[in-house]
Amino acid sequence: MNPFSLINIFSAIMCASLGVFSLRLDPRARLNRLSLATCLCFSLWGFCYAFLHAAPARDDLLFWYGLSAPGWCLFSGFALHYVLTLTGKHSLLARSWVYLALYAPGLVFTLKQITGEMYAADFIRVGFGYAEVPMTDSPWFWLFIAYQSGYALAGIVLIYLWGKRAPARREKKQARVLVVTSVSALTFAFFTDIILPAIHHFTVPALSPIFIFIWAFGIWYSIRRYRFMSINLSDVSDEVVYRMRDLLVLTDTRGIIIKTNPQIEKILGFDIRREPGTRFHALLKDGERAGRAFDAMISSRTPRFEIIGEFITSTGEFIPAEIRASIIQDEFGDPQGVVIIGSDLREKLQLRKEIRERTAAEDILRMKNAAIEKELGHAQRIQKALLPVSVPEHTCIRIGSRSDTAAAIGGDYFSFTEFDSGDLGVFICDVSGHGVSAALFLSLVKFEFDRICRICGDRPKSFMEELNRDLIVNMQNYFLTAVYGIFTFSREDDSAEFIFARGGHPAPIVHRAATGGIEELNCGGTLIGQFRSACFDETRVRLRRGDRVYLYTDGVVETRDCERRFFGVEGMMPILRDNGVASLDATLDAVIGGLTAFRGGGPVEDDIVILGFEIK
Incomplete structure (x- = not known):
């Protein structure tokens, strides 16, 4: 095999080895994987040209030339991608069109070369190899030259700017090596393989695969000399020391401070540059004890010691710390220095x-x-004592009640009054607040109810006005909602009349036995105990045998389900209508059952009271 073939083989092997070597430095890094892809392109190019220069016939030459096309057509895209990654152009690489620009031209040129002629019109035997006769009259040739030259120039400029702006000297040196080797390789290759053939000066065979090895050598030198594409453990350890929150001191075996991390200067105000020769224990309040522990560790070669001490700041403040010291030993086990770490205990204390x-x-x-x-x-005992033990028995009206109590002490209350005339008064209310205050307020409400009933219990509007005045005088910070009504009965036609007044309370509901109709009984009125000028209306409702009236507190209509939706009057009316022919007790039980099902197992959030009245 001729010398040029051997040199190309050597170049191909070295490029492939460099690619594998760079990948092994950090297989997960994109930069290292791109380095492998670029080196494999160079390796394919050199390997095929080794056999091209030794080809005995034109058919063999064209075979190896076509096989090498992916190497010399695609390497520019991989190389520029490599440079963009190296120089940190991540925002640019996040755009999909960039990859099309990187690799589409190379794929087009590769396809063109494999399927026909694009670069070389012929080959001329020169010495130990072949020189390419360029197709200077073909636009494909000049497009390819522009593509290769443009991508190469862009890569060199990017590396140069990256090195110029890099803060670390190591990166500046890496950039310098890459620029010098890249420019050298491309200059030689451009001169021998493009300029000389273009002016029809065929003196040397194609040497580009050999000159590319100069660039590969630059990569290898940067890796070996400046740890290019590898993790610098020394840099990493310095960064860890710099960022750690603990106080760190490095001393020699005598305890003299050699190095500290920034936390020492930040917290203690100590700067080794201004106070060279300072011993470690001088930073501590009880320095003698720390000094003895330090000397004992060194003399006995105990690996470490731990003490609790206090650092002294430049302002005289004492900072409690847990202090741990460890000996640094050489390969023979002799102490070389001591690493001391102080953990600030102020936050823990x-x-x-x-x-x-x-x-x-x-x-x-x-x-x-x-x-x-x-x-x-x-x-709870007070509230229970205030409520009726049972509903009264009446000759003209059937009465039922149901209730459910929330966990907190609520303010629901109801009461009945039987007049000498046979009429029946009913009062239902909900006082503001919960707990002990609500229970005490209920005591006052019951007292006022009993007193006012003796004065104007047969006039609901007057009852509400008197109750409002008394509460404003006696309990200014409390209020309630209520309905007070009186059932009067006619012996002549077995009818009854419900006369009531309402103050901010849910409206009564009437169910007509004859028609099955159901409706709310509206009546104007505001909160009781809030406004001196409050006005209350009085409403009269004629009732027949079987008709029912329901009074209830807001705990019924404000019951919520798991999705926080209210039960509402709309939820109660269908139950009352559907159970209109059932007994009054069965209807009340159906309402309580409907509320329980609607809550879906949730807790009772507010007291629930519902009263039912049916004309006999």
Whole structure:
């Protein structure tokens, strides 16, 4: 085999080896994978040209020339992609059209060369190989030259600018090596394989695959000399030291400080550059104890020691710290220095203090909660004592009640009054607030109810006005919603009349037995106990045998399901209508069952009271 073939073989093997070597440095890095792809293109180019120069016949020559086309057509795209990655053009590489621009031209030129002529019109035997006769009259030739030259120039400029702007000297040197070797390789290749053949000066065979090895040598030199495309553990350790939050001190075996991390200067105000020769224990409040521990560790060659001490800042402040020291040994086990790490304990001590304070506060809170629960127990007993033990029995009207209690003490209340005339008064209300205050307010409401009933219990509007005045005078910060009504009965036609007044409370509902119709009974009125000038209307409703009237608190209509939707009057009316022929108790049970199903297992959020009245 002729010398040019051997040199091309050598170049191909070295390029392939460099690609594999760079990949092994960091197989996951895109830069290293692109280096492998570029080197494989060069290797294919050199390998095929080794056999091209030794081809005994034209057919063999054309075979190896066509086989080499992917190598010398595609390497520019891989090389520019490599440079864009190296120089950190990540935002540009995030765009899909960039990859089309990188690789589409090379693929087109490869396809053109394989299927026909694009670059070389003929080959001339020169010495130990062949020189290419360029197709200077073909636009494909000049397009290819522009493509190769443009991509190469762009890559060299990008590397040059990257090195110029790089803050690290190591990166500047890497860029310098890459630029020099790239320019050298491309200049030689351009002169021998493009300029000389273009002026019909065929003195040397095609040497580009050999000159490309100069660039490969630059990559190898950068890797070996400046750790190019590999992780610099020294740089990484320096970065870790720089960023660590603990205090770090490096001393010699005498305890003299050699190096510190920025936290020492930031927290303690100590700068080794201004105070050379300082011993480590001089930074501590109890320096003598730390010095003895340090000397004992060195003399006995104990691997480490730990103490709790206090650093002294430049302002005289003491910083508690957990101090750990470890000996640095050489390959023979002799101490070379000591690494000392101080962990600032201020946050930990502050946290312990806060935990103690919080624990004490929780103990106080538990005692207060116990007292509140005790008071709530009293409030529950008060509320229970205020409500009727049972509904009254009446000759003209059937009465039923159902209730469900929330976890908190609520303010729902109802009561009945039987007049000497045989009429029946009913009062239902919901007071503001919860807990003990609501229970105490209910006590006042019951007292006022009993008192006002004796004065104007047969006049619902007057009843509400008197109740409003009394509450404003006696309980200015509380209010309630309520309905007060009276059932009067006619002995002549077995009819009845419901006369009522309403103050901000859910409207009563009437169900007509004859028609099955159901409706809300509207009546004007505002909150009770809030406004001195509050006005209340009075409404009269004629009732026949079998007709029913329902009174209820807002806990019924404001019951929520799992999706936080309200039950509403719209949810209650169908139940009352569908159970209109059932007994009054069965209808009330159906309403409670409907509420339970609507909650879907959720808790009772507010007290629920529903009263039913049916004319006999």
